[in-house]
Amino acid sequence: MEEQPAGRSYSTLPQLGGSAMRPPPSGTVAQDAAAREEATQRKPQLTAALLARGQDRFNIYCSPCHGRTGQGNGRIVQRGMPHPTSYNDPRLLAADDQHFFEVITRGYGAMYSYAMRVSPQDRWAIVAYIRALQLSRHAALADVPDNEKAKLVEDRK
Incomplete structure (x- = not known):
């Protein structure tokens, strides 16, 4: 037990029946796989904090290609x-x-996957921020709450 055969990754070790790297037992699941899978299926509630996080992540990961707007x-x-x-x-x-x-x-066209760089929760936050960007360009006065409409009309004068 004091001296066990050791090998470098991808090397062969006859004592272990070939490869030094042992495959994981069948049915093995990564420690956070269940939580990550649940996060991909569950869209979070839209909040100001989610939009702020989405803007932050968008500016880091998306704006180099898509621009800040x-x-x-x-x-x-x-x-x-x-x-x-x-x-x-x-x-x-x-x-x-x-x-x-x-x-x-998964990526699309020239865009590569961000699955390993951006957590599922942050992906949903980015989606919420993308929707806010879209809304900012296509909003109508009817979309504005009544108490805010008066301010807009006043500002135009």
Whole structure:
């Protein structure tokens, strides 16, 4: 027991029947797999804190390509990368939230997957912020609460 065979990853060890790396037992599940899976299925409630987190994560991970306003004119694009579709494109305005979550998770076109970089909770926060960006470009006066309409009309004078 004091001296056990040791091997480097991917090397062979005849004492262990071949490979030094042992496969995990069948049915093994990663420690946080169940919680991560639940988080991908459960869309959180829309709150100011969720939008703030979404804006923060969007500015870190998404704005280099999509730009801070979601128009698809980020710094990377200005340096020659493909131009992503604006979030104000009619196709994306009609897309459901799950579409955006799946694109962040799996990637799409030139965009690679962010599943390992952005947690499921943060992906939902980014989706909420994308919706806020879309709404900011397509809001009507009828969407404004009555108590705020008076301020808008007053500011126009």
